[in-house]
Structures are given as C-alpha cells and as structure tokens.
Amino acid sequence: MHRMEDFYKRVISQKLSNGLNVVFKHYPGDIVGIAIFIKVGSGDEGKYLGSGIAHLTEHLTFEGRKELEERLRQLGANSNAYTTFDHTLYFLEVPKQNWKQALEIFVSALFNPQVPQEVFEREREVVLKEEKFRDDDPSSLVFKLGFENSYISHPYKQPVIGHSYLIKKLTLQDFENFHSQYYTPNNCVISIVGDLEFSKVYKEIAEITAKLKPGFIFKNPYPYEERNFPVFYSQEYPGKLVYVFISFPGISVFDDDLQALDMLCDYLSQGKDSPLYQRFVKTGLCYTISCTNYTPFLQGQVVFFAVMETKNYSKFKEEFKKFLINFKTESLNTHRIQRLKMRLMYEMLKSQEGVLRIAQNLARDQGITSDFRFPLFYLKKFLELKSSDIKKVAIRYLNPEIACWVELVPEKEKKTALSPASLELDFDTLTLDNGLRLILCNRRLTGVVSIIAVFEGGVRFENNKNNGISQILVKSLITPDIQREFEQLGGKISPISGNNTMGFEVEVVGRNLKPALNLLANLLINPEFNFQEFEVQKNVQLGKLHDLEIDLFYQASKLLRANLFGEHPYHNTVEGSPQSINNLRINDIRDFVGRYFVPNNCVISIVGEFDASKLSKDIKKLFENWKKKKLDVSISEANPPSEVIFREKKIPQREVVLEVGFIIPGLNTPDRYTADVVQTLVSGQGSLFFNKIRRAIGAAYTLGGGVIIGPECGALVFYVATTPENKHQVREKVVEIINQLRTGDIQDEEIADAKKLLITRYNKELIENISYGFHLALEELLGKGAQNYHEYPSRIKKITREQLLDFVNKYLDPSRCVMVEVGNI
Structure with a gap:
C-alpha cells in the first residue's frame, strides 16, 4: 500500500x-x-x-x-x-x-x-x-x-x-x-x-485555455429504479451459437458494496480454476462465460455473459440456476480470495506505469469521483474484504426472482447443434496463374465478412539495418483516407506485422464485400507511399520504442531473443530498434514492397457469407494482372547454445522479469504440437508454474510460457515476474520444474488438462470469422497448407506421454539455454 x-x-x-x-x-x-x-x-x-x-x-x-x-x-x-x-x-x-x-x-x-x-x-x-x-x-x-x-x-x-x-x-x-x-x-x-x-x-x-468561458451545466435527473420482477427477452439471429446476457440490478461506483461486488464477480469468473470456468467451460457446456460488475456513475448491473452450442442451451439454463443456489450456500476458498487481492494489487501497480495509462486513469478518477486518489481508497477496502462480505452481496444481489435474461438464438430454420460441419468449416482453395493463393470459406455466422491478406515477411525477412520495416510499411499504407474509405463501407482495416508475416486484416458488412475487395486489391497491387505519412509512422514507432524502454516484458524478450537466436533474424524484435527505424528511408520501403508484395508470396482468405461462384470470378478479374516475381530468400536455422548464457539488464521498475529460452524445431515438424502442450503445462492458474511458484511460495505476479515459431526454427520461453528479493528463489524453482519435466515427474491428468485447454482454444478460434481466416491463411502461407489447420485437435490428442518426455529431454536442457533477468536487479 x-x-x-x-x-x-x-x-x-x-x-x-x-x-x-x-x-x-x-x-x-x-x-x-x-x-x-x-x-x-x-x-x-x-x-x-x-x-x-x-x-x-x-x-x-x-x-x-x-x-x-x-x-x-x-x-x-x-x-x-x-x-x-x-x-x-x-x-x-x-x-x-x-x-x-x-x-x-x-x-x-x-x-x-x-x-x-x-x-x-x-x-x-x-x-x-x-x-x-x-x-x-x-x-x-x-x-x-x-x-x-x-x-x-x-x-x-x-x-x-x-x-x-x-x-x-x-x-x-x-x-x-x-x-x-x-x-x-x-x-x-x-x-x-x-x-x-x-x-x-x-x-x-x-x-x-484562457479564452474558454465556464458554462452552466444542467444534468438531467437520473431515476433510481428498483425492479422487483424478472425480465425475459429472446431474439433470433442468422448464426449458429447461443449468446446469453443475464443481469441483476446493481450499484453505482459510489456504493458501499462496490468492492464486495467486484470481488464476487472476480471470484466467480477470473481464471481457469474459477467456479464458472470449472462448471461450464471445462465441462464443455459453454465456450466462454464471464461475470462483470458494471458500475458507471449511477446504477449499474451485475452481468453474466455466456456463449454456447445450441444443443447445450437447455442444460445450461438448468445448471445456471442450480449454480446460483448452490454458490450461496457453499463455503468460499480463502486462498483464492487472497490471490484475487494480490492480483488486484498487481493490476493497480501496473496501472501506475506508462504515461498514457496514468493520464487516462487520473483524468477519469478525478472526473467521475472528484478525487484522483479514489483507487487508493478502493484498494484499501478491497484488501479488507472477508468471505462473509462476498456471501452477503451474493445473497443480496444475485436474486433469480428479479433477473433479466436476454438470449440471442439461431433462427429456427437454422437451429441445429454446433459441430464442425454446422459451423461451416469447409473451404475452397484456388491458385491463380500468378501464384496468388485464395481460401474461400462461405458461412452464414454473422453479417460480417473477414478478409486476411498476408505475405511472408516480418522479422524473418528483415536484417539489423532495416529491422521494423514490415511494421512501418503496413502502417504507412493505411493512411487516414484509406481508413475512412473502409469505415464508410461499414468496415475497418488493420495492419498485420509479426515474426513471419506482414499484411492486412479487413472486416466489412457483407453487402459491401466487393467494394472492400476493390480497395484492398488496389492497396496490394499499387501501394502508394506518402512521405509525410511515412515520417509520421517513423515518429510514432520511435515514440513507442522510447516508451518500451521501461517495459519489463518487452525488454526481457528483446534481451532473450538477441542472445538465443544467433544469426537467425528472430534475434531482432517486431518493433525494430531506434537505430534501424531512424535510418529507414522511403526508398527502403518501396524496395521492400517491390521484392515481397508479389502474388506468389501472398495468401488471401475470405470467411463469411457470399456468392462463391461470383466472388471467384470477381477475385480473378481483380488480381489477374498482378505480376509475379522470383523470391530470393535464404534463412538458416538457429542452433541451441552450447552452455547457459545468462544476461541481465537494469531498468527503473519495481519488479524483476525472468525469462528462460530454448531453441526448438520449426513449424512444419510434429514437435510444434508437443511444444504447445509443454507451454500450456506451465501457463495459467492451476499450471505447474502456478502451483509450484505462485501458490507454494507466493513469489510471482504473473508467469507462464510462450512459443515463438517459424518455418526454420522456434523457441520455447518460460517467464516469471517477481520481486527483487525473490528472484534467486524463483530462478532456482524454474530450473527445478524444468528438470521435473525431464524426469517425467508429471501427472497424466496434467497432460490431459493441457490438451483440453489447447483444443478449447482451437475451438474458440473457429468461431470468429477473423481468427479462423487468419489461421487458415497462416497454415497455407507458412505451413503444409490450410487443410493442416483442421488436423490440430487430432495432432494434440495423439501426443503421448513418451513423446512429451522425449521432446523435453531433447530440447529443454537447462545447461543449454538463455536466461535473462530484467528490472530492479
């Protein structure tokens, strides 16, 4: 405090x-x-x-x-x-x-x-x-x-x-x-x-502001409502899933029950060990479920939100009512309450980092509550909460007799149980004479059509001199005028830039798909760079890099990549460096585009409702004159270090981030799936890291694992954010857990749970047009073809305990890794 x-x-x-x-x-x-x-x-x-x-x-x-x-x-x-x-x-x-x-x-x-x-x-x-x-x-x-x-x-x-x-x-x-x-x-x-x-x-x-004159502010009176009856509303929509909104009359930001209601909602829905997740997501009843205490200036709502398959809806309605009744009588986990208090403490400390975040919070707190110190008083009361306080507000506010239940259900003629077939996962692929690959998935999930256009590029095609060029390039092409044109079509365009790709994602209402494609085609085939916009994006990127100088996770990742990947381009970051961004010239951008913005280096996926035969003809006409060019790219693999490489960097922050990285094989090997399972084993609440570091010794704010991967090679990275006094203990614990994995000291149930989480993530990716189209395009561009994406669940399920242990012993050798510590060291 x-x-x-x-x-x-x-x-x-x-x-x-x-x-x-x-x-x-x-x-x-x-x-x-x-x-x-x-x-x-x-x-x-x-x-x-x-x-x-x-x-x-x-x-x-x-x-x-x-x-x-x-x-x-x-x-x-x-x-x-x-x-x-x-x-x-x-x-x-x-x-x-x-x-x-x-x-x-x-x-x-x-x-x-x-x-x-x-x-x-x-x-x-x-x-x-x-x-x-x-x-x-x-x-x-x-x-x-x-x-x-x-x-x-x-x-x-x-x-x-x-x-x-x-x-x-x-x-x-x-x-x-x-x-x-x-x-x-x-x-x-x-x-x-x-x-x-x-x-x-x-x-x-x-x-x-000297010339600004004060005014007379008249605020319309807000009626206080005490609803004492239930409300039910149902509406059909042209989709496949059921969306449910359940609310209970709530409070304002000034109410004495604010902290207790916030804690109640966090207790119910935060993390994979939360009651809602365990009861509804883990059992397969819902894809997602959450609980939020909406507290505006006056009278808010306590809201439950859930998404599920149609076939599960009847059971969900029964189970949800039982859940509310049982929760009010069950004892609460005091350890979980304490963890949620620590989580809020961490979030509030993080909210005091970064000039824009701080400015927003101060203005909002002062404007709404007339006291910028409001979070301090809020936190003090939050940390004093007891189990009985949470129980009281659960009984007081979660009253089914006055609930508002709103459902969005599939149209009756379309009302079928969700399965891979009913979600319309089938797609057609088409390769034009110029090498452009197209993926068309026609499904009536929403009225929005998603378009992904990606090229091989990103960090993997950059060098030390032009690092960051991919990100500057795609951002520079989306000028204010381009943004406005897409918005006028009822859509939006966003840049894509990562380790392996660059390009654009577009979402647009279905009726305007053709004009949106015309705009996108012109952007890809005839990219025009405005010098002023290019300089603006450079300045913005330089400002972002300055801001990242004290970002713990960014600096830790940057230091680890620089020491882990050797000569492979992944030793750089997506954002570039101040030196490389400063040295970029507009002719560098034009040259990069000329080499890599070519049809034989591009995949376009379109997911949504459209006339497939007409769309195919339109696309061929749009892109048939786009000339292909020979791609000349040679990238070597990265080799694991021969010893432990330890690096540290001091930056003015209160915490320390530890990252440990190992080189692993590339995208097009069976090991990519095993890497995902290992990463999931150490990530999130209830994981190995959570149980043995945060829960056992209380020495971590956030922890987990991540995978960096591309066609040639990749990395499996473990991370923990901790306090300076605990850094040595945490470092030893991380190595201990990795050695535990190597000796096979892991439960079959833990492996099974990790697989379930990955398949749940995959199933969530299928639901939204934009995410489904993105993953199809990535597999087509970098992997073994778009159809390979559909094999992900079966590949995950088939991983045996022996395969997992073989992977860990082969690639996760603590004597051949890069270990970095960044922060208050």
Whole structure:
C-alpha cells in the first residue's frame, strides 16, 4: 500500500479560474501522456436521448478540423477517444518536446470545433454504418439488448452509439447546441503525465485555455429504479451459437458494496480454476462465460455473459440456476480470495506505469469521483474484504426472482447443434496463374465478412539495418483516407506485422464485400507511399520504442531473443530498434514492397457469407494482372547454445522479469504440437508454474510460457515476474520444474488438462470469422497448407506421454539455454 500512497503523494490537482481541473503527475521518459475528460455521456443526452449525440460529438470534434488531426500526426502524437454512459475521454501520447503544441491542437479541436454541413452529414453516415456493424456482431448485439431490457426508463437503457432512426434526425444545430452546453472548462479535467515541471505545465494550460468561458451545466435527473420482477427477452439471429446476457440490478461506483461486488464477480469468473470456468467451460457446456460488475456513475448491473452450442442451451439454463443456489450456500476458498487481492494489487501497480495509462486513469478518477486518489481508497477496502462480505452481496444481489435474461438464438430454420460441419468449416482453395493463393470459406455466422491478406515477411525477412520495416510499411499504407474509405463501407482495416508475416486484416458488412475487395486489391497491387505519412509512422514507432524502454516484458524478450537466436533474424524484435527505424528511408520501403508484395508470396482468405461462384470470378478479374516475381530468400536455422548464457539488464521498475529460452524445431515438424502442450503445462492458474511458484511460495505476479515459431526454427520461453528479493528463489524453482519435466515427474491428468485447454482454444478460434481466416491463411502461407489447420485437435490428442518426455529431454536442457533477468536487479 505504501507504494500506492507514494504514487498519489506526487500527484497535483488544481483548478483554473474558469473551473478547468488540471491534474499533473511527473513521470520520467521522453513521452508525455495527455487525457481530457468531459463529464458527459449518452446518459446526459436529455431531449436527444437515444440519438447517440454524445458519441457523434466525439466523432465530430476532430473530423471537423482535418488539418489539426494531420498536424498532430506530424508531431508524432497518437490520439484516440471513447464515449460511455457518463463521460467522454480524449487522450494522446506525444514526444515531450511537442507536448504544448499537441495540447494547443487538442484543446482547439475539442472546444472550438468548426464543422461544416458536409462533414456533419458524412460523419453521421459513418456512425450509422458503425451502428449497423455493431448489430452484426452477436456479442455487441446481445449486450445492447441486455441493457435495453435491464432498465425500465433509465437513460442507461439506450445504447451509447444511438438508434439509427434517431441518429438520422440529428442536425448540425443539434450538435452545436449539445457541444456548447457540455464542452466547457468547468465540466472538464485535463491530466498531463510526463517529465515536466508542474509550474510550467500549469502556466501553459492557463494560457492555452484562457479564452474558454465556464458554462452552466444542467444534468438531467437520473431515476433510481428498483425492479422487483424478472425480465425475459429472446431474439433470433442468422448464426449458429447461443449468446446469453443475464443481469441483476446493481450499484453505482459510489456504493458501499462496490468492492464486495467486484470481488464476487472476480471470484466467480477470473481464471481457469474459477467456479464458472470449472462448471461450464471445462465441462464443455459453454465456450466462454464471464461475470462483470458494471458500475458507471449511477446504477449499474451485475452481468453474466455466456456463449454456447445450441444443443447445450437447455442444460445450461438448468445448471445456471442450480449454480446460483448452490454458490450461496457453499463455503468460499480463502486462498483464492487472497490471490484475487494480490492480483488486484498487481493490476493497480501496473496501472501506475506508462504515461498514457496514468493520464487516462487520473483524468477519469478525478472526473467521475472528484478525487484522483479514489483507487487508493478502493484498494484499501478491497484488501479488507472477508468471505462473509462476498456471501452477503451474493445473497443480496444475485436474486433469480428479479433477473433479466436476454438470449440471442439461431433462427429456427437454422437451429441445429454446433459441430464442425454446422459451423461451416469447409473451404475452397484456388491458385491463380500468378501464384496468388485464395481460401474461400462461405458461412452464414454473422453479417460480417473477414478478409486476411498476408505475405511472408516480418522479422524473418528483415536484417539489423532495416529491422521494423514490415511494421512501418503496413502502417504507412493505411493512411487516414484509406481508413475512412473502409469505415464508410461499414468496415475497418488493420495492419498485420509479426515474426513471419506482414499484411492486412479487413472486416466489412457483407453487402459491401466487393467494394472492400476493390480497395484492398488496389492497396496490394499499387501501394502508394506518402512521405509525410511515412515520417509520421517513423515518429510514432520511435515514440513507442522510447516508451518500451521501461517495459519489463518487452525488454526481457528483446534481451532473450538477441542472445538465443544467433544469426537467425528472430534475434531482432517486431518493433525494430531506434537505430534501424531512424535510418529507414522511403526508398527502403518501396524496395521492400517491390521484392515481397508479389502474388506468389501472398495468401488471401475470405470467411463469411457470399456468392462463391461470383466472388471467384470477381477475385480473378481483380488480381489477374498482378505480376509475379522470383523470391530470393535464404534463412538458416538457429542452433541451441552450447552452455547457459545468462544476461541481465537494469531498468527503473519495481519488479524483476525472468525469462528462460530454448531453441526448438520449426513449424512444419510434429514437435510444434508437443511444444504447445509443454507451454500450456506451465501457463495459467492451476499450471505447474502456478502451483509450484505462485501458490507454494507466493513469489510471482504473473508467469507462464510462450512459443515463438517459424518455418526454420522456434523457441520455447518460460517467464516469471517477481520481486527483487525473490528472484534467486524463483530462478532456482524454474530450473527445478524444468528438470521435473525431464524426469517425467508429471501427472497424466496434467497432460490431459493441457490438451483440453489447447483444443478449447482451437475451438474458440473457429468461431470468429477473423481468427479462423487468419489461421487458415497462416497454415497455407507458412505451413503444409490450410487443410493442416483442421488436423490440430487430432495432432494434440495423439501426443503421448513418451513423446512429451522425449521432446523435453531433447530440447529443454537447462545447461543449454538463455536466461535473462530484467528490472530492479
């Protein structure tokens, strides 16, 4: 607690004469985080209630001043925003030397937006498409329906994004009226976090906001609702799974039961040893189930959310009711409660790292509770909770007699039990004359179609001089105009950049698949680089690298890779280095694209509902003139070290991260599946690491394993985050556990559980179009073909105890590994 208290002692909060609340925290580094909190959300819309005008206002503040947005990018600033029921938060991170200019732009855009009629109409259309896009996602739709039915007349029953019929009625004058009422300095908190002096920050903010006048803030009264009856709502949708939203009337963030209800929800759903996971996921009844205490400014909800196969739904309804009854009478695990307290302590300590995260938290806490120290008081009470406190709120709030049960079920004519066939996993492959490989999976799961376009590239095709080029390349190609074009189609485009690949992922409403493909094809075949955008992305990447200088896990991974992979390109990281990014020139990008953005190095997967024969013809026409080129790539394997290589690095953090890495064979060997099982054995709650390190000696914040793998070679990495005083003990324990694996001291049940978890993960990947398409594309591009992805469960199931022990003894030799420690050493 004393570390938390020290953190807040160094936070300063003062108000200007116009009512603007300035919160400041000194934090070392070259990046400054800025957050601007406006105390208005969808619940405050008054006569515009249900129109989403608060959310539309968030859109318009920057879109109305495009030149300001471009100036921010030139300063290396990365900005974003969101709207909730009760507030709107704008935030950015920017290089320290540019913070004042960025804030001037930010303040001007927020408090003096100049929005012409055509921009207003365009952004209103974007929001309308966004609203349709949301309703095509069953998870988003069931939450919207859930909140609509959980309240009687409370403003929180209306969706933040608004209803389309009300959005269409909004005018530019409505926006101007709403903005002038709520976007005033006395309804605002600005937080600044960085290596600055408060006196100068305060003076600069006072000058920048001097012309802003306070306003009269009228808050519409929020009715307090006491629902004393159950609610049931059912809606069909064109999918295969059942989505369930179950809510119980909850509390506000100011309620005395806040901590106990939060603990109750964490106890029920956090981790693989949680009651909900054990009862519903491990038994195969649900794919996922969670419990969350939603506590906005006023009256929230306790929400259970679950996704399952149709055939399991009847049993789930019976089991869930029994579960609630039994839970209220069963004794609670005090060790689990203590672990959850430690988990929250860790999360709160982590929330005090990183300028942007801190700025957001300070602005939000000050804006909502009028006290930036709120987390300190929250934590103190949370740590004092007893089992009896949790029991009391379970009995008080989880009352089935007043539950709201909302279900999203498959259309009756489509109502069949989920199986690989009913989930429509079949796909067609097609190779064009130019070598472009296509994967088409036609399934009616949602109204959204996903497109993955990937090339071999990433770290594996980079060298020390151009490391990071793949990430800069794909980000530079997604210009603001490109983003806007996809958004206007009711979709989005995101970059892909990793160890082995580079490319793009696109999601779009089905009816706009063809124009989205046209945009993507032009991006792949005729990539155009804007020098200004390229320089902006370089600056953003350099800022990110500066921020990562004190990121424990990133620095540990970077140090381990540099010492484990030898001359193999994996000795570098995806993000690159300051030197390599600084030295990149736009001609380097063009040359890299010319060599690797070729059809015979590309796989495109499309998953969703479409006319297969028509789509095949459209794709052939789009890509038939894309010329193939010879690929000249030679990459050697990495060899394991001949001895233990130990490296350490001190960075200004409170914890220490230990990582131990071993070289393993590549992607196209049977060993890739065994590596996954070993990694799962040591990861998560109830794993070997958890039981023997965290549970036994209480010496770890987070721990587990990870796999880095590609066509030539890979690595199995074990990690533990601990305290400086426990680092030696933890290091010894990690080696002890690895030796335990080598001697075969492992239960068959532990191996079986690891396999089940991997197959559960695989089954979850099948559900979403984007993840399914991504994995099919990866197997086609790097592996033995897309069909190989379907063999994953059988490959995992067939791994024997003997195969696992042979793998461990062959590759996990503690006398031939790389071990790194990073942090407070």
